[in-house]
Amino acid sequence: MRVAVLASGRGSNLQALIDKWLEGFLPITFVGVGSDNVNAEALLRAQKVRIPVRVFPLDDYADKKNQEIDILNWLEDLDTELLVLAGYMRVLSKYFISNATYPIINIHPSLLPAFPGLNAQKQALDYGVKVSGCTVHFVDEGMDTGPIILQEAVPVYDGDDVASLSKRILKVEHQLYPEAVRLIALGKVKREGRKVSILRES
Numbered sequence: 001m002r003v004a005v006l007a008s009g010r011g012s013n014l015q016a017l018i019d020k021w022l023e024g025f026l027p028i029t030f031v032g033v034g035s036d037n038v039n040a041e042a043l044l045r046a047q048k049v050r051i052p053v054r055v056f057p058l059d060d061y062a063d064k065k066n067q068e069i070d071i072l073n074w075l076e077d078l079d080t081e082l083l084v085l086a087g088y089m090r091v092l093s094k095y096f097i098s099n100a101t102y103p104i105i106n107i108h109p110s111l112l113p114a115f116p117g118l119n120a121q122k123q124a125l126d127y128g129v130k131v132s133g134c135t136v137h138f139v140d141e142g143m144d145t146g147p148i149i150l151q152e153a154v155p156v157y158d159g160d161d162v163a164s165l166s167k168r169i170l171k172v173e174h175q176l177y178p179e180a181v182r183l184i185a186l187g188k189v190k191r192e193g194r195k196v197s198i199l200r201e202s
């Protein structure tokens with residue numbers, strides 16, 4: 001499966017995917033890593049393993065629509081079969097979603113539908129939940145509202161702050177995202193409306 005990634009920053013989820021791919025765990029080819037941020041560490045991580053990179057700084061375009069058209073053309077040229085958002089911090093427009101000819105997935109650091117949007121870990125702490133976690137979902141036109149593929153919970157402890165909770169969740173993200181990509185690449189993820197089922201190996 002031909003996989004492209006969009007990332008805006010640190011890229012630790014991209015690194016987790018690359019590491020699992022290097023271990024032979026993912027039956028995929030990384031066709032490209034794109035970013036809206038020229039300084040994204042994710043780009044360096046991709047270059048290290050010779051994945052082609054492209055940057056799409058919003059400032060280079062008249063507006064977001066033109067930027068998205070460029071990203072869509074790039075993904076089309078790469079014959080993308082799956083688009084993975086790995087800390088891509090821009091909301092993809094209705095236009096982008098409806099013109100994408102491949103599924104798009106995202107990872108979010110909360111148990112959706114709780115705490116969508118920015119600063120999910122802070123939202124969880126401020127609310128006082130005892131359990132949080134992370135969610136891999138298909139991307140639709142809403143904000144973190146798409147059909148859920150995999151979720152995993154982590155405990156929230158007394159005395160946690162954003163840094164400690166984020167770290168605990170991130171460790172789980174690094175397992176969950178490669179597993180989701182693997183299941184999709186193996187054709188084991190079936191989507192019917194909002195319901196996603198996983199055909200587990202026997």
Ligand code: GAR
Nearest residue numbers: 009010011012013086087107108109
């Ligand atoms: C991750 O925690 C990811 O779940 C979150 O940003 C971080 C990116 O880290 N994504 C979102 O909040 C999307 N709404 P990374 O760049 O090290 O992978």
